[in-house]
Amino acid sequence: MTIKGLDGAANSAAAAHKPAHFKLENLIRPNILSLEPYRCARDDYQSGILLDANENSLGHSLPPNSVIPHNPGSSNGATPVQSTEADDPLSLNRYPDPGLFGIKDAVAELRGVPNDAFVFLGVGSDEVLDLVQRVCCRPGKDKILICPPTYGMYSVCAAVNDLEVVKVPLITEGGKFALDVEAVNKKLAEDPDIKIAFICSPGNPTGTLIPPIDVRQVLDNPAFKGLVVVDEAYIDFAEEEKRMGKRPAEEIVSAVSLVHEYQNLMVTQTLSKAFGLAAIRLGIAFAQPPLVQIMNNTKAPYNISSPTAHLASLALSTKGIAQMRENVQTLIRNRDQLISALQTLPGAGAILGANEANFVLVQMLDLETRSKPDNDVAQMVYKRMAEEMGLVVRNRAKDLGCAGCLRITVGTEEENKRCIELMKGLLEGGK
Numbered sequence: 001m002t003i004k005g006l007d008g009a010a011n012s013a014a015a016a017h018k019p020a021h022f023k024l025e026n027l028i029r030p031n032i033l034s035l036e037p038y039r040c041a042r043d044d045y046q047s048g049i050l051l052d053a054n055e056n057s058l059g060h061s062l063p064p065n066s067v068i069p070h071n072p073g074s075s076n077g078a079t080p081v082q083s084t085e086a087d088d089p090l091s092l093n094r095y096p097d098p099g100l101f102g103i104k105d106a107v108a109e110l111r112g113v114p115n116d117a118f119v120f121l122g123v124g125s126d127e128v129l130d131l132v133q134r135v136c137c138r139p140g141k142d143k144i145l146i147c148p149p150t151y152g153m154y155s156v157c158a159a160v161n162d163l164e165v166v167k168v169p170l171i172t173e174g175g176k177f178a179l180d181v182e183a184v185n186k187k188l189a190e191d192p193d194i195k196i197a198f199i200c201s202p203g204n205p206t207g208t209l210i211p212p213i214d215v216r217q218v219l220d221n222p223a224f225k226g227l228v229v230v231d232e233a234y235i236d237f238a239e240e241e242k243r244m245g246k247r248p249a250e251e252i253v254s255a256v257s258l259v260h261e262y263q264n265l266m267v268t269q270t271l272s273k274a275f276g277l278a279a280i281r282l283g284i285a286f287a288q289p290p291l292v293q294i295m296n297n298t299k300a301p302y303n304i305s306s307p308t309a310h311l312a313s314l315a316l317s318t319k320g321i322a323q324m325r326e327n328v329q330t331l332i333r334n335r336d337q338l339i340s341a342l343q344t345l346p347g348a349g350a351i352l353g354a355n356e357a358n359f360v361l362v363q364m365l366d367l368e369t370r371s372k373p374d375n376d377v378a379q380m381v382y383k384r385m386a387e388e389m390g391l392v393v394r395n396r397a398k399d400l401g402c403a404g405c406l407r408i409t410v411g412t413e414e415e416n417k418r419c420i421e422l423m424k425g426l427l428e429g430g431k
């Protein structure tokens with residue numbers, strides 16, 4: 001297979017050969033497979049008088065003394081393009097450094113993949129989810145598979161890309177939301193037009209981790225020639241539970257552990273959740289180098305901005321990771337308190353899912369008998385809290401298996417207390 005721009009040595013040293021039934025070049029759309037990686041003069045020459053890229057030679061137009069963070073220098077292995085402006089440490093008038101300040105290396109090290117050739121960076125994981133559909137699926141012909149209730153963007157991207165969405169629900173009985181491996185594999189075997197199966201782990205809005213052992217069963221399905229994408233936006237909450245002794249230390253929670261083995265796997269993550277950097281829009285995909293190269297060949301040049309790369313490199317420093325872990329531990333403790341409070345709140349019903357992320361999915365019960373989940377009550381609580389009390393949660397009552405459910409993001413202790421107080425008032429006061 002020739003993937004344009006792929007470093008042959010890195011690829012042959014790193015690439016997996018499993019599973020035998022998968023051929024990347026048969027999956028990728030031919031027009032995408034023939035793309036050359038974007039190249040510019042800056043790939044070859046980064047210093048001197050730079051008159052190659054039609055940038056603004058006078059510098060940026062921000063007012064004097066605007067606060068701009070300092071670049072991280074070469075301490076993490078990258079040398080950003082130098083600025084001639086003293087007040088422009090990020091060289092904002094220049095296109096971003098394609099080396100991305102070493103953040104791919106930092107991410108590879110953090111997640112334990114061999115090197116940066118296994119890492120793709122996107123504008124949030126939302127860009128990755130869209131791009132992977134674009135490289136694999138022919139508009140108007142191909143399909144994706146999702147497992148509802150799940151994150152809405154898989155279907156939004158499918159609509160944009162003119163792809164049909166095939167649904168195989170999670171096993172919703174008992175509110176556990178396990179992957180129905182058998183049904184997924186059956187559907188994938190029946191329909192060769194399905195090119196990608198999306199698995200969300202921990203799920204949104206379910207909060208339930210899908211064990212890598214289940215993912216492996218889909219990867220090994222010889223009748224499925226497509227790609228499995230595991231969306232791990234919330235994985236750090238499950239990872240941290242191990243460090244806190246809340247789950248076995250030896251448990252493998254992330255499907256990144258399978259990336260070195262399987263060519264038909266992509267795992268997406270993000271700095272938007274555990275790292276608390278939703279504003280910078282940095283999403284990550286882990287996959288074997290040929291697929292990463294194809295994604296790189298297809299993306300817009302310079303999709304990651306210098307301010308984003310700079311802030312991400314700080315977040316991925318040793319201190320940044322320690323801070324992230326501390327914050328996640330605090331959120332896990334707050335989540336457990338929130339769950340306890342909801343469990344004793346009259347009018348609140350079952351807490352669904354496994355609570356392995358930074359939100360809780362809780363049923364609102366009917367006001368008369370308090371015996372069954374009630375969508376009207378969920379809507380009433382949702383609307384009145386938002387409109388009259390200034391506290392916004394998410395109404396997920398219409399999602400499959402989530403009747404009467406609100407999804408509450410874990411807040412600070414005070415925010416959570418306030419949420420419980422308001423819900424108590426509304427559930428006692430009725431309509």
Ligand SMILES: Cc1ncc(COP(=O)(O)O)c(C=O)c1O
Nearest residue numbers: 124125126151204233270272283
């Ligand atoms: C499951 C899941 N995946 C992806 C995303 C999007 O993440 P990003 O901010 O990286 O685009 C979200 C955001 O809520 C999410 O819940």
